[in-house]
Amino acid sequence: KAGVTQTPRYLIKTRGQQVTLSCSPISGHRSVSWYQQTPGQGLQFLFEYFSETQRNKGNFPGRFSGRQFSNSRSEMNVSTLELGDSALYLCASGLAGGETQYFGPGTRLLVL
Amino acid sequence: AQSVTQLDSQVPVFEEAPVELRCNYSSSVSVYLFWYVQYPNQGLQLLLKYLSGSTLVKGINGFEAEFNKSQTSFHLRKPSVHISDTAEYFCAVRVSSYKLTFGKGTLLTVNP
Numbered sequence: 001k002a003g004v005t006q007t008p009r010y011l012i013k014t015r016g017q018q019v020t021l022s023c024s025p026i027s028g029h030r031s032v033s034w035y036q037q038t039p040g041q042g043l044q045f046l047f048e049y050f051s052e053t054q055r056n057k058g059n060f061p062g063r064f065s066g067r068q069f070s071n072s073r074s075e076m077n078v079s080t081l082e083l084g085d086s087a088l089y090l091c092a093s094g095l096a097g098g099e100t101q102y103f104g105p106g107t108r109l110l111v112l
Numbered sequence: 113a114q115s116v117t118q119l120d121s122q123v124p125v126f127e128e129a130p131v132e133l134r135c136n137y138s139s140s141v142s143v144y145l146f147w148y149v150q151y152p153n154q155g156l157q158l159l160l161k162y163l164s165g166s167t168l169v170k171g172i173n174g175f176e177a178e179f180n181k182s183q184t185s186f187h188l189r190k191p192s193v194h195i196s197d198t199a200e201y202f203c204a205v206r207v208s209s210y211k212l213t214f215g216k217g218t219l220l221t222v223n224p
């Protein structure tokens with residue numbers, strides 16, 4: 001079974017731009033979560049979606065948003081990028097109960 | 113709210129030596145516990161998990177962990193490490209919400 005895939009793998013943007021990251025979960029998984037990883041703050045939870053509904057949200061500003069499609073694929077959008085948004089963005093998928101999450105390779109975003 | 117403390121930020125060991133990476137958590141309710149490994153420029157790979165049942169959990173690559181409820185700990189162990197085990201290891205806890213709370217990570221460096 002194919003793992004979680006994320007596109008693109010690397011991205012360079014400038015301040016003020018917006019960016020959209022994509023995540024395709026493992027086949028049969030309907031829960032998708034997003035995390036931000038930075039050297040200073042570590043791994044932080046952004047949000048989780050199940051059946052196109054956001055079930056939980058972390059403590060990030062409204063510039064960070066996401067959505068999930070009927071095929072369980074998910075996108076994350078960051079508007080008005082700031083230098084501090086430079087990070088590795090990880091997507092994880094799981095079954096309905098979400099007990100175990102399996103991670104993708106991540107998208108490394110650099111904001112200049 | 114739950115939290116996770118990884119007591120050592122870096123652990124250097126020699127090849128074939130045993131290793132223990134320590135993890136303590138705080139939560140007032142039952143938890144699910146996980147260890148993930150991250151190799152350079154990659155996502156997180158699930159090493160092992162405790163959901164219920166036996167407190168000694170075996171994972172991939174010869175790792176195991178023991179859940180100790182009274183000490184709120186979930187330490188990761190391996191009896192003999194290899195150079196290829198060099199990576200960052202993250203302990204994580206999940207309560208009822210659909211998110212993982214991670215520790216800051218422990219960088220394991222295996223020297224020849």
